[in-house]
Amino acid sequence: MLRALDIRDMLIIDRLELTFQPGLNALTGETGAGKSILLDSLGFVLGWRGRAELVRQGAAQGEVVAVFELGPDHPAHLVLAEAGLPGGEELILRRINTAEGRKTAWVNDRRCSGEVLRALSDTLIELHGQHDDRGLLNPRGHRAMLDTYAKTDEHLAAVRGAWTKMSRARKALAETEATLAAMRAEEEFLRHAVAELDKLDPQPGEDAELDARRRMMQGAERIRDDVARAFDLLGGEGAEGAMSDAVRWLEGVSDNAGGQLEEPIAALGRALIELGEAQDGVNACLQALDFNPAELEAAEERLFAIRALARKHDVTPDDLSRFATTLRERLNRLDAGDADLADQQAAVDAAQSTYDTAAEALSAARRRAAGQLDAAVMAELAPLKMERAVFQTEITATDPGPEGTDAVAFTVATNPGAPSGPLNKIASGGELSRFLLALKVCLTGDDSARTMIFDEIDRGVGGATADAVGRRLASLAHGGQVLVVTHSPQVAARASHHWRVQKQVTDGQTLSTVIPLAQPDRVDEIARMVAGDTITDEARAAARALLDT
Numbered sequence: 001m002l003r004a005l006d007i008r009d010m011l012i013i014d015r016l017e018l019t020f021q022p023g024l025n026a027l028t029g030e031t032g033a034g035k036s037i038l039l040d041s042l043g044f045v046l047g048w049r050g051r052a053e054l055v056r057q058g059a060a061q062g063e064v065v066a067v068f069e070l071g072p073d074h075p076a077h078l079v080l081a082e083a084g085l086p087g088g089e090e091l092i093l094r095r096i097n098t099a100e101g102r103k104t105a106w107v108n109d110r111r112c113s114g115e116v117l118r119a120l121s122d123t124l125i126e127l128h129g130q131h132d133d134r135g136l137l138n139p140r141g142h143r144a145m146l147d148t149y150a151k152t153d154e155h156l157a158a159v160r161g162a163w164t165k166m167s168r169a170r171k172a173l174a175e176t177e178a179t180l181a182a183m184r185a186e187e188e189f190l191r192h193a194v195a196e197l198d199k200l201d202p203q204p205g206e207d208a209e210l211d212a213r214r215r216m217m218q219g220a221e222r223i224r225d226d227v228a229r230a231f232d233l234l235g236g237e238g239a240e241g242a243m244s245d246a247v248r249w250l251e252g253v254s255d256n257a258g259g260q261l262e263e264p265i266a267a268l269g270r271a272l273i274e275l276g277e278a279q280d281g282v283n284a285c286l287q288a289l290d291f292n293p294a295e296l297e298a299a300e301e302r303l304f305a306i307r308a309l310a311r312k313h314d315v316t317p318d319d320l321s322r323f324a325t326t327l328r329e330r331l332n333r334l335d336a337g338d339a340d341l342a343d344q345q346a347a348v349d350a351a352q353s354t355y356d357t358a359a360e361a362l363s364a365a366r367r368r369a370a371g372q373l374d375a376a377v378m379a380e381l382a383p384l385k386m387e388r389a390v391f392q393t394e395i396t397a398t399d400p401g402p403e404g405t406d407a408v409a410f411t412v413a414t415n416p417g418a419p420s421g422p423l424n425k426i427a428s429g430g431e432l433s434r435f436l437l438a439l440k441v442c443l444t445g446d447d448s449a450r451t452m453i454f455d456e457i458d459r460g461v462g463g464a465t466a467d468a469v470g471r472r473l474a475s476l477a478h479g480g481q482v483l484v485v486t487h488s489p490q491v492a493a494r495a496s497h498h499w500r501v502q503k504q505v506t507d508g509q510t511l512s513t514v515i516p517l518a519q520p521d522r523v524d525e526i527a528r529m530v531a532g533d534t535i536t537d538e539a540r541a542a543a544r545a546l547l548d549t
Contacts, residue, residue, distance in 0.1 A: 001481045002125075002451045003090075004067040007041045009059035010097075012512045018499070024477035026495030027485050027514070028525060033501045034512030035485045039127070039455060042066065045095045046125060047105065047117025054097050061098045067091070068124055068451075075123040080107070083116045091124075093117065126452045128436050136410070136436050136443075137423055143366075143408035145443055146393060150369030155362040156403070162358045163402040166351035173344040180341065183334045190331045193313070197324035202306045207317035210303040217296040220289040227289065231282045234275060243272055355400070362404045363395070370395055370408075373442060380438035383468040385461075386431065389414050391438075410439065433457040434469065441472050451481045458488040467549075470494035489529040493546035498522050522547065 007016040012034060027035055044054060045064040055062040068091040070076055080087045086108045095105040095117070105112050107120070128136060136145070147156060183190070233239060247268045254261040310317040333340075370393035377391040390413040398407035412435055413420040420426065423435055437457055444452075458469045470491040476482050477496070486492055498517040503510055517525055523543045524535060531539035 001069045002042075002066065002483070003069050004065075005038070005042060006063075006065040006067075007038075008063045009056040010041045010044070010054055010062040010064060011037045011056060012503070012510055013037060013041070014056060014511050016512075016514055018514055020481065020483070021497045022477075022481050023496035024474050024494060025481070025483045025497045025499070026492045027483065027499050027501055028487070028492050028529060029501035030503075031487075033503050035501045036455075037512055038501065038514070039453065039485065042125070042453075043127075044097065045093050045105075045117075046121035047095075047114040048121065055099045059099065061096050063094070063096045066093045068093070076120055079116070079119045079123060083107075083112065083119075085110050085112060085116070091120075093120070124450060126450050128440060128452065128454050128457060136439055139409045139422065142393075142410050143403065143406065146366055146369060146373065146408050149373055149443055150365050152362060152365050152369075155358070155365050158358040159355070159362050159404050160402045162351065162355035163400075166348070166355045169344065169348045169351045173341070173348050176341055176344055180334065183330060187331075187334060190327055190334065194324065194327050194331055196309065197320065197327065200302075200305055200309060200320075202309070202317065202320040202324075204318045204321055207303065207306055207310075210299050210306070214296065214299045214303060216288070217299065224286065224289045227282060227286055231279065231286060234279050234282065240272070240275055240279070243268055243275065247272070359400065359404045363406050366395055366404075366406055366408065376442040377435075377438050380441050380472070381434065384434040384438060384472075385465040385468075386414075386434055386438075388416060389431070389435075390416060390420065391435065392420060431460075433459055434461065434465070437469060437472055441476060444476055451483065452476060454482065454484045454486075456485055456487065458484075458486050458491050462488065462490075466490035487529065489526045489543065489546055492522075492526055492529060493543070493549070498525065500525050519547075 001022060002020050004020065005016075005018045007013045007018075009015075018038075027038065029035055040054065041064045045066045068076070070087075070089055070091050076091060077087050080091075088108070092108055093105070094107075094109075095103060097103050103114070105114060105117055107116065235241070236244075247265060250261050250265050250268070254265060306317050306320065310320055313320070313323055315323050373393055374391055381387060381389055381391065392411050392413075394409045394411050396407045396409075397405055399405075410423055411420040412423055412426050412431075414426060414431055423432060433456075437454070440452070454473065457473075458466055461469060466488040467490040469488070471494060473482055473484055473491060474494040474496075484491060484495070492498060500515050500517055500521070501512065502515065503512050505511075515521075523540055526543035526546060527535045527539035530542050
């Protein structure tokens with residue numbers, strides 16, 4: 001609910017402080033007095049796009065402050081939370097505009113963007129009038145309005161959930177089809193590569209092992225003779241025999257040497273043990289060097305085959321085994337692809353069926369509600385002297401989406417048999433205002449969170465019709481807040497709170513001001529609206545009669 005509006009140096013307003021109340025608030029005044037400036041200023045602080053030149057001539061900057069009262073469940077709290085702005089029961093919007101055109105905004109004393117202001121404004125204010133392209137006249141919002149009227153929350157949730165599931169299933173199917181198509185393009189390569197790798201079956205570390213074995217076999221013939229001669233020199237006819245003879249001779253005379261040969265004999269014994277180990281090692285080497293020439297040829301062939309395959313696939317020899325596993329998995333996926341594709345197509349079909357069922361249920365709920373809304377609007381049009389007009393909610397098929405398969409548009413025909421069309425294309429100014437009012441009365445329901453503003457919605461009507469407009473505005477304001485800019489005395493008389501907008505010239509400068517009216521002043525203002533500039537006793541009597549009804 002809008003509680004206060006403080007305007008400084010905007011257009012022809014130097015300083016204006018207004019305090020609004022719940023219920024129906026009427027702003028009246030002569031044409032050109034500045035009523036539209038109030039709406040321009042309110043739109044400015046709410047981030048709406050409007051006039052470019054707003055700062056009062058001669059002022060350095062203009063400023064507007066709007067104070068709103070928020071209930072605990074007001075949707076503005078969600079906008080504030082998402083924007084990281086402080087909340088509370090009171091919301092203070094402040095925006096300045098310098099003479100150079102720079103704009104700066106604050107929400108609860110925290111800087112914010114125009115985008116955040118506009119998001120907040122959608123939860124705070126509804127503006128309705130003959131140029132209401134943001135509200136009821138915008139066909140893009142008609143489906144959401146019908147859904148609100150029909151209370152289709154559960155149906156919408158089901159459709160959105162089914163759409164999400166179907167979209168994911170379709171995406172998974174498309175990805176699988178693309179993957180299989182790419183693999184099928186290389187199927188011949190995969191099968192040949194896997195067969196070639198399986199046949200060779202290279203193992204990690206095998207390249208180094210084969211290379212070492214090959215090098216040893218290649219050098220075996222050159223070094224074997226030297227190794228054999230060394231082995232012979234270490235044997236019984238060589239070092240081992242000589243050392244054994246020396247030990248035997250020394251042991252024979254050790255007893256007569258006074259113990260001096262015991263250590264040399266022990267050292268020779270240890271040397272014989274080491275010599276034996278050396279013989280064993282050299283003998284093992286001889287046996288290893290003893291190979292079949294065909295074995296060298298086979299080792300070289302396998303080594304060269306492994307290295308050639310590694311170069312072919314641009315991997316290291318040790319990575320061939322892992323690479324083969326990767327190709328084998330791709331080939332397995334390809335072989336199992338048709339089954340996977342069938343499963344995913346079945347999932348898409350099931351999701352599509354679920355979506356179709358949910359969308360049809362939503363469409364049926366919309367069609368039922370559309371008939372009820374049409375009847376309700378038609379019932380409202382009769383007291384507004386438009387009983388011959390026809391209002392219809394048209395539901396046509398559109399591309400499926402998360403909101404269902406329906407396009408919704410509110411259409412009118414001003415007379416039976418006349419062609420119907422969009423509200424803003426068919427109805428005249430006065431008719432359009434009444435259509436909008438009737439539609440808003442039917443669509444509002446229990447929603448009183450937003451302040452509704454009607455800008456001269458009673459234009460072109462008078463008498464009993466204007467009285468019907470006033471009564472409906474008062475009904476809309478019950479439990480909420482409605483601001484109406486009006487030239488109709490019948491509408492103004494229905495207001496709970498009344499302000500007069502007027503211009504005055506001070507020191508050669510024209511300024512606009514707004515004056516709250518007490519009951520006696522209301523009589524004169526409504527009398528002026530009835531009679532014009534000259535207020536007669538008869539006009540005052542008519543004003544009192546309007547206020548008393």
